[in-house]
Amino acid sequence: MREKLKALAELQKVDLEVASLRKAADVHPRQISELERDLGVARSAIEAERARVTDLERQKALLEQNIADEKDKVKKWEGRLSDQRSTREYSALAREIDIAKKGILTQSEELTDKVKELATAREAIKSKESDFATRQQSLSGRMTELRGKLGEAEGQVKSLEGRRSEVAAAVDATLLRRYEVIRKKKLPAIVGVAAGTCQGCNMNVPPQLYNMLRTTLGTDVCPSCNRIIYAVEALQEKQPAADE
Ligand SMILES: [Zn+2]
Structure with a gap:
């Protein structure tokens, strides 16, 4: 992910x-x-x-x-x-x-x-x-x-x-397709969620969604601005990089 x-x-x-x-x-x-x-x-x-x-x-x-x-x-x-x-x-x-x-x-x-x-x-x-x-x-x-x-x-x-x-x-095909659609309307098309707030639209994402993002370290869609979102923790290097 x-x-x-x-x-x-x-x-x-x-x-x-x-x-x-x-x-x-x-x-x-x-x-x-x-x-x-x-x-x-x-x-x-x-x-x-x-x-x-x-x-x-x-x-x-x-x-x-x-x-x-x-x-x-x-x-x-x-x-x-x-x-x-x-x-x-x-x-x-x-x-x-x-x-x-x-x-x-x-x-x-x-x-x-x-x-x-x-x-x-x-x-x-x-x-x-x-x-x-x-x-x-x-x-x-x-x-x-x-x-x-x-x-x-x-x-x-x-x-x-x-x-x-x-x-x-190198990008996953499904994710890339979704990204390309959003990118034509708004850039950045993928934004982090920090402390529960979408950094694209500054709206809070539902706590459940935020928790899920933090757990999976994957992506979802912001219910307010429709950008692809992820928990900012997912890209922070302090994560155990067992895969690298
Ligand atoms: Zn948003």
Whole structure:
């Protein structure tokens, strides 16, 4: 009885190890995709800044073109001033020239602001790009590390699975079948009963059942959680090991 129990406990040890490895490995793909998302956000921020620079450049070129056109116009009008026959026509044209010059002044001020804005935006891109490069480097290092860990865990699981079939071969067939059914729903599937309490569900097992487990050193089923149970004394080495 005790040997059957020991074999099954050994199998569960392997299963628990596999489960904990899988759980730990689960975190890695999630972390990797989080890192990739972070990097994507940083990249979009740079692209938005670049689009802003393009827009500012377009506005700047437009202002420069307008100023040049206005200056040409003023020059042409100034050339015509002396051709004006009446004082009325002369002063009308002079007023137009004055208005155009004021317009040029306003647009020149706008242009100066635009140039400053462009310089600031270009600086912002530079600093964002350098941030991005630093981040990308550290993230790619972290990702390599995570992928390595993932691969390592997968390798460990594989080798444990190989070991599992060896261990499972030593387990009593009926007990193994029952264990496999429970294992699919809950792990641990086999638990000890200590001082009358099932360690799977923390409920007391009936005293009669507990006594029986202690006497036979075998297994039964917990009436509360349906796990396979045994008296913890059964796996304690102080038992006379006459069979070993
Ligand atoms: Zn239980």
